Amino acid sequence: MRGQLNLFEPDFIKDADCTKDTPVIHGKAGGPVYGTGVRIKPRVPGRTDSEHMKKILLDELLPLEEYDLIAILLSGGKDSIACYYKLLELGIPKGKMEFWHHDIDGGHPCRRMDWRCTQNYVRAFAEAEEVPLRLSWRVNGFFGELYRIGASEPVEWMEPDTGEIGRCRLSQNYIKCQEIRRLDAENMEDQLRALGYRMKFPAKTGDLSRRWCSAYLKIMVADTVISNLEKTRNNIKVLIVSGERRGESRGRSRYNEMEIHRTNAEKKARRLVHQWRPVIDYSEKDVWEVLKRHKVNPHPCYRAGWNRCSCAMCIFSTPKLFAGIRELYPEEYNLLKQDEKILGFTLDNKCDLDTFVGDTPPCVFYGDSQAVRSLLTGKFAADDMYVKDTWLYPAGAFHGAEGGPC
Secondary structure: OOOOOOOOOOOOOOHHHOOOOOOOOOOOOOOOOOOOOOOOOOOOOOOOOOHHHHHHEOOOOOOHHHOOEEEEEOOOOHHHHHHHHHHHHOOOOHHHEEEEEEOOOOOOOOOOOOOOOHHHHHHHHHHHHOOOEEEEEEOOHHHHHHOOEOOOOOEEEEOOOOOOEEEOOOOHHHHHHHHHHHHOOOOHHHHHHOOOEOOOOOOOOOOOOOOHHHHHHHHHHHHHHHHHOHHHHOOEEEEEEOOOOHHHOOOHHHOOOEEEOOOOEHHHHOEEEEEEOOOOOOOHHHHHHHHHHOOEOOOHHHHOOOOOOOOOOOOOOOHHHHHHHHHHOHHHHHHHHHHHHHHOOOOOOOOOHHHHHOOOOOOOOOOOHHHHHHHHHOOOOHHHOEOOOOOOOOOOOOOOOOOOOO
16 A cells, blocks of 8 residues: 555454454554654555645654653543553653643533533543643634634633633634624624624534534644644644544545644744644554553443544434433433524534434433433543443444544
């Protein structure tokens, strides 16, 4: 294979084909290489099929000890947790790492798209592992962007040590919108619309300009933090670590394992930024093997029957998953139905939410009462982070990739 994976003869295991009996290939514990000068190379050569892919091509990482900061994008899902343990087993000291978690809901005063317990889950994991956690968000999150008329809200973050809130430099359009709102003219909405508007759900597509939730609430948030944060603005070498895997989807099967990150600015700011996807070739079984080895209690949504730890109401959720939301969070489900009517735009590409779900039975597994209680109450403590007895696969394991990441 040269440049990219052969999608017709893949040498990775698709999630749809993975079972508890699939052999562990990549998920075994590795030896430390930190401090040895070793430059890790991708198992599959990077793509060179476009000028853009040639531009971001990275043939090898720097020796891990040469990075000043290793930022692990921690969603709370199994793959990002497996990334962390991969780095730990490679010998990277915790003092070099930070967990970066993007809060999808952004402090919205009354609406929520994500699981009630996700924030507490990632906090508990960071506390238990004694790794700093940097929270970041776009103000008012998903629903603020969904109902946006005018410029998008700014990005903010919380300093791990002090809890101080930082804010990115405000765009000129955002400043104009603030002034328009202050003047409160009769044609205020028309003036705001001239500077941008959303008013529709993200589309179920790989095109991030239309599937805006990933772009505006995750990708752009991380990029903004890197560019605005004092410690990462200048004179630094950063390694961004994320947990995408080839087995999740056709699109992700073509991702590079490593590449030059979008925020790399070696000439302008002497800021070197690389991205590494260390579990990209792992099967689902490989990932669960890592969590099993470290006795990690998976996110409650897995234990309650969900196959993916996406947003609770991810647009890619299957009817079975949305039926689970209807059962656990009936108020939020009904509000989504109201959103469809207000916007004149459905969550699914083809039909309204009730039609999409129909009479499909819910995915909820009530055998793990602690997990269900956590999803309902939002509670999760550091003491709950590790399994004290026999580690078992969660109810949602090995159900394929349907439902997909937001």
